Amino acid sequence: MRIGMPLNYSGGFKEAVAELPDYEKAGLDIVFVPEAYSFDAVSQLGFIAARTERLQIASGILQIYTRTPSLTAMTAAGLDYVSEGRFTLGLGASGPQVIEGFHGVPYSAPLGRTRELVDICRKVWRRERVVHEGRYYQIPLPAEKGTGLGKPLKLINHPVRERIPIVLAAIGPKNVALAAEIAEGWEPIFFYPERAADVWGDSLAEGKALRDPSLGELDVVAAAPLSFTDDAAEAEALRDFMRPMLALYIGGMGARDKNFYNNLCRRYGFEREAEVIQNLYLDGKKDEAAAAVPAELLAAVSLIGDAGQVADRLAAYREAGVTTLNVTPLASDPARRIADIERLRGLIG
Secondary structure, eight states: OEEEEEOOOTTOHHHHHHHHHHHHHHTOOEEEEOOSSSSOHHHHHHHHHHHOSSOEEEESOEETTSSOHHHHHHHHHHHHHHTTSOEEEEEEOOOHHHHTTTSOSOOOOHHHHHHHHHHHHHHHHTTOOOOEEOSSOEESOOGGGSOSOOOOOOOSSOOSOSSOOEEEEOOSHHHHHHHHHHOSEEEOSSOOHHHHHHHHHHHHHHHHHTOOGGGOSOEEEEEEEEEEOSOHHHHHHHHHHTHHHHHIIIIISSBTTBOHHHHHHHHTTOHHHHHHHHHHHHTTOHHHHHHTSOHHHHHHTOEEESHHHHHHHHHHHHHTTOOEEEEEEOOSSHHHHHHHHHHHHHHHO
8 A cells, every 4th residue: 555645835835845755764655736726736746856756746636627638648748757757647627616717618528528538648658649539639630620730740759658647536426437447546535435335336346347457456546634643632633623624625616506525425424414514615604514524524534543543544444445545644743744654654564
């Protein structure tokens, strides 16, 4: 099991990157850089590649709508080149609130677009002349849609790898099946190990039945906040610290009738709680919405507590098929955050 970590640069980006060698020594395997509607992830990943030597780097995630497929492939090949083969391309559809609200492009056909994008990326990396006649992407652009001067081209450079690992962020049934079919990895959100099979088991089985054996086993990347503490009160306070974030997603990341994270909460069995959180959040009562997040859910999706409690949760993640734990150390002290990664590595072995 690998240990990953999303880069938290609220205290300064260069300062956070300067700490990464210490995390690497403690047992960190891969660092993920998010891209929601903040700074772009690509420039930051290039900086990290230059400041590290062995640490794997990943986009977590690039949205499929914000770059053309060919540019996505070029970007991934470039990051893999400057990192000497250490890059993983994390992709996701995001949601209408970000795609239409911030980028101003239609949020449509995420499944079909993702499948075509992945196919195009792999053609680019193999240095094939890119010809793609899909429903959503036509390369070269047909003459009737442009000047008629486009011609098939292939990537000028020779990529470090002709297959860069792709991780798809997905939580809906069809999206998860697609990830299990075509990607090297799958990244869910708010992963509840004991209920994961009930929610996603059929989708994973459906996708794996169509999976190309050359992709290898599916890398399951699950996120969880992390803190070792023998103080029960502190553990509860740290779990409560996660309430506003879960409330944002479950309650506010979308409309009342279209919120993927709210649907996931319901599928976990918290139907009433999901409705309450959403109503409160959309009514502007964010604190009340955070308070309504079930304690059971907070405990299930985290690695917080004494060594025994963390080991129990770790066993649950392992049993659920997780192969990469993408943890967020919560300790306020940098030394303790690094120590927590080291302790987790010790438990994983």
